[in-house]
Amino acid sequence: MNNNLPPFVSAFNAKVKEAEVFLSIARDSVLQQEVINNLLAFRESIALEMATAIENGNEDYANLLLGCGCVTSALVAELKMWLLLKEDKPDAAWDELITAQMASIDAVRAHPGFAHLAKHNRKLEAIENLVFPPQVFVSSGMIVGKQECSICGTEYGDCDHLVGRPYMGQFCYIIAKDFSLDHVAIVKHPADKRCRVQHFDVEGGTRNRMTWKIEPKKDA
Ligand SMILES: [Zn+2]
Structure with a gap:
């Protein structure tokens, strides 16, 4: 990005640079939590700036701010992932990783100014493959009665x-109405990687597919 940036975007870029320092499991947890709090506060100022952009009918800037919001969410999720891994909570950490991946991909879709994030998305993909064990994904098929434009x-x-x-x-998405579940299937490339097999029955309980620990069966 160049020197003619609106001051708000320059402030955003500085926040991102600051946060990127802490995107590692080796960084101090207390400092990482502080960065998360800073980013969450900054996300509120993005919403305010967005309201002004919409009021002025400035669609390009509104979409750029949409991307800024996505990047902020991605950074928060990635930081939370490292914290949760240090707390021995890999299942919750996985959900944050997927949130980070989806938010980062959203940013690229929001505005051409975020095309450079493709490199960061490859890093998040590498974390998925190197830090976490292989996962079994599930996908559900739906029969949709009516599709409304958001x-x-x-x-x-x-x-x-x-x-x-x-x-x-704002992103356009479909609001599905009158839908019913058709089937559930094991798939290689699910729409949402948070949908996965988390446990399976073994002798003496249920094995957590992430930690490999055998846990007592929860009686339904
Ligand atoms: Zn429409």
């Missing part, structure tokens, strides 16, 4: 909005 509220397909594209600081 931007304008009409039947999706009748309007010009496209799923995953940013419009005035």
Whole structure:
């Protein structure tokens, strides 16, 4: 990015630079928690700046701020992941990793100014493969009665909005109505990697697929 940046974006870039220092398991946990708190406070100022951008009808800037929000969420999630791993909570850490991955990919979709994040996304993918054991993913198939556009509220397909594209600081997504579960399947590339097999029955209890520890069976 160049020198003609709005002051708010320069402040954002400085926050990111500051936070990136702490993206490692080796960094101090107390300092990492402080950075998380700072980022969460900054996310509120992004929302305020966004409201002004929308008021001024500045769609490009609103979408840039949408991306700033995604990057902030990705940084918070990655920091939380390292903290949770240090606390012996790998299942919760996994969810934060996936949140970080999805938020970082969202940022790239929000505005062309975040194209450079592709490199960071590869790092998050490497963490998935090097830090965590292999996972078994599940995906559910749905039968959807009605699909509504989140931007304008009409039947999706009748309007010009496209799923995953940013419009005035908001992503378009489909609001599914009247849906029923069709099937559940084991898949290699799920839409959401948080949907995975977490336990399986073994003699004497249930094995946690992440920790490999045998836990007592929870009676339903
Ligand atoms: Zn629409």
